[in-house]
Amino acid sequence: MSTDQQDDQDEDTLVNVADGVDHQVAMVMDLNKCIGCQTCTIACKSLWTEDGGSEYMYWNNVETKPGEGYPRGWEDSGGGWESEEHSDRSPGEIPDEEDYGRAWEFNHSEIMYEGSDEPLRPREGAEWGPNWDEDQGAGEYPNSYYFYLPRICNHCTHPSCVEACPRSALYKRQEDGIVLVDQDRCRGYRYCVEGCPYKKVYYNTVSKKSEKCIFCYPRIEGEGPDGETFAPACAEECPPQLRMVGFLDDEEGPIHKLVEEYEVALPLHPEFRTQPNVYYIPPFAPGQHTEDGETVDIDRIPRQYLRNLFGDGVDEALDTIEAHRQRVRQGGDSELMELLQDKNPAKQYRLEVFDDE
């Protein structure tokens, strides 16, 4: 592509891609489809974090909201930017082992080899774990509520982890904006760990270096056995297929339509100002019930809670989706509803659109 054409394209699109980055990978997760099965978590873990020192890491995790999350209390752990100028970072904290949740030891040997008839259970110290508060949620019967929130690195447009590293060991790669840790440059200072407001950079306690989600870049580069391109494992392995993967600046793709046109896919905690490139379709829930079991027109998930998570855009996003649902119910057509269903005409994974450049 010539420079002129590139300039033309830049003028045509309003997509805010980071300086020095050609295209930006992005993901949309539809929270209405997540069943909390953790298949994404295990797909990721078995690919990338099974070696010594990374036992506690879940580059992909699924947490129950409302809830403490993983690591515990990450939303209040600091990091991110003070202002939209992206000049001053907010200080952050490094979570400790207890916040991440230690791997528990079980009484397998007693039961399997020593004839003990006690039940299988953790030996001791089982007081917190990545999903300790799973399905707990909030609210009182009959109006309790919760939903699942799958999280990976947001591969932010303004990554505060990158800025936090005094050695430039973290970088946002030019071709697709994936944020990576150069293992040769990293000296284990952990400023990235504390600087990421999502706590999605992890310290490997054996290699003494930091690691993070790599958006399965070998898969999207076609490094597999047959040279095929695959979406990240967390997306491909998802039973309800709730994730779309592509480029934010691919204007024909579903991600661009959902994020930029319909504005129904929203970043998590935009107030951290890192401009995430993972977006969420906010969750719907049935209306509240009276004690007699009748449904009333009151949000089960408090709207303010969703605003705290996804910003003020959540009201309009939910209204837009609701309007399109109504249109389809009445026999009309809706591109938005098709995008959000499996008859998605724009393809769920679009990772090769810029391959010819």
Next chain:
Amino acid sequence: MTDHRRTLALTAVLAGLIVISTVAAPLASARPAHEIPVREVSDANLDEPDADGWEAVPASDVPLASAPSSVPNADDTSIETVDVQAARTDERLYVRLEWHDATRDMDASATREFADAVAVQFPANTSSRPPIAMGGPDNRVNVWYWSGATGTQELLAGGAGSTTAFENPTVQANASHAGTGGNATWTVVYSRPLDVSGENRTDLRTDGDLDVAFAVWNGSNGERSGQKAVSEWHYYPFSGGPQGPPYETLLWTIAGIAIVAVVGVTSFGIYRTRGVE
């Protein structure tokens, strides 16, 4: 007349003493502030922190202060001074560093755990003095680094954030932590052969002064990277006997001449007054 002669002689002796004391004394006594003596030794029993050979090597107290750095909490450092000794044999340079640290932080295998560390910095090219903060792109530094968690590294840096480890390190270090509480100290002995191959390594056979600086990290205070206690540039006087900066000698000489002149003029005044009588 006898009185006059006696007064004159006394004045001359006094003036002579003053000249000797003012000019000679400062050169012979106090070592220049940034000089760290190096003992030239033939015996090389210096590898270990508690080796006997160190007893005969003079020590210098080097003050430390928080390094200017953009990392969070850069001002929060806890080590205020490091005791430095240096000795050179025909084959190796030995540097021994000792500082107080109540906790022995040897590990970085928990997410919030940092190890104690210490470093010695030299110019990679001894012909000029690099910027103190990890050198500069055109004026690099060699760093001898030891950390409780990762051991010894020989590093090259050309400015903050550029630190890179040599693949085949030539620096050795032995460390020990002794004592408890406020009296607990770390002692680390570095050594490197004077003759090593490869580019970007400091020439330790230099006949000129060798610039040197020091840094200490207290792991239990979260110190790492630019959050460290550092010294200013000091130097090892490989050029021979102790030498102060020339302006110091110059100032003392001027002061001495001035004192002699004042004493002389005063004596002459007294002499003339008495002569008039």
